[in-house]
Amino acid sequence: MREYDIVVVGGGPAGCMAAKYAAKAGASTLIIEEHSAIGEPVQCAGLISKRAIEESELKNIGSFVNCELKGAIVHSQSHELRIESLSPDKRAFAIRRDIFDKDLAKAAMDEGAELILNSKVKHVKKGGKREGAKLTILSAANTTNADVKEENEIKANVVIGADGWRSGIARMAGLTVTKNFLNCVQIEGQYEIHEPVADIFVGKTIAPGFFAWVIPIGETTARIGLCIDKRFSPHPNPLPFLKRILSGHPVIAKKYKGTQSKFTAGGIPIPTERQKTVKAEDGTGILLVGDAAAQVKPITGGGVYYGMKCGKIAGEAAARACLEKNMELLNGYEKRWQEEIGAEIAFGLKIHRLRCVLGDKDFDRICQALSKYDMIQRITNRGDMDYPSFVFRELLKNPGIIMLMAKSIIKYLYAKRKIR
Ligand SMILES: Cc1cc2nc3c(=O)[nH]c(=O)nc-3n(C[C@H](O)[C@H](O)[C@H](O)COP(=O)(O)OP(=O)(O)OC[C@H]3O[C@@H](n4cnc5c(N)ncnc54)[C@H](O)[C@@H]3O)c2cc1C
Structure with a gap:
């Protein structure tokens, strides 16, 4: 049976960053990802700041940047508010998340982390007395053949749940994060683009509780999507809202050319004020990071920057706890990430x-x-x-x-x- 100091469940930006920093600090680290490739399928509009790109520590940004955006136009029913970023430091970038995530995973592996793909973590349980203070992680290969059951048992002192907005690790650990989510849909399509700016469309009839966006990713292509907060929507499905703006919105319908690719649907956690992201007991620990910990900006729904930032803190804290054999140190993780972004999330x-x-x-x-x-x-x-x-x-x-x-x-x- 394989044993590690730390197993990271999920190979998104938060998980890869946690693994990179854990491995860098000297802990034996494994990432388990359920899909057959890192970064796929993409569930993201890919809009991130220059600061987020710096946080990623990736050097070859040309490989994943679609284009640089110089600002945003906020559209209400009868008004337009143009916000331009004069300083290059405040510019935003549209990125390809599939490549970005793969580059992050590679950076983690360069630091010594290992990666298992195509394997879904089904269960995390505490080991028996004979096994000492370890967690047992049960994962199964994703296979279409029902007769093939390749189950793996892996042991670790710390599990980092970086498994996204539907986090099974949070559920298994009994950690409370949030029950509320934004429901989101997005397509890529041909679109008339005049300048490199993101268009944001607000209004209860457009996207109740959130907003719709058009983000250029090339000269003639854009990501068009929206999220809704179902507690404020006549129905919980965001798709009819997307169909409506594509066919009838006075700005979007005029510029959208009717082609569709890369349909995606997903969720964004709405944080709560009482989040519990650490469980340390009996010499073992479980941490949550990224969307699993609802570390997202409630105003914009962006979670890539916070996920990477908190991933670093989680990876370092987990490595220290393992190397010093003191799981109490894990509690410092929650304190540190709250200090960094807690007030911003609360506001x-x-x-x-x-x-x-x-x-x-x-x-x-x-x-x-x-x-x-x-x-x-x-x-x-x-x-x-x-x-x-x-x-x-x-x-x-x-x-x-x-x-x-x-x-x-x-x-x-x-x-x-x-x-x-
Ligand atoms: C439509 C949409 C648009 C968005 N646009 C933006 C944007 O423009 N900018 C921005 O910053 N954020 C955006 N977000 C949010 C952003 O995508 C997330 O905040 C970010 O991906 C969170 O990273 P993460 O690493 O926590 O989780 P994820 O990226 O979700 O990664 C979690 C990983 O865990 C894996 N996994 C899950 N369960 C298991 C399991 N049991 N075993 C093994 N692996 C598992 C998944 O396959 C996945 O790869 C958007 C979200 C949506 C839905």
């Missing part, structure tokens, strides 16, 4: 709740108010896609915006009980 949750109760006319009024020169200046100067609370805090200091939001804040306070 983002408030903005998300507020957005959920806004109507189309509210979005119009807000876009109109923000279009004023000084407001746009503030957004441009303070805006940061990884830490969006900076700019929201700034805007909420403005008496005009406060007046505008007063009605929505009352609606929000009323709805708060419902959307905890």
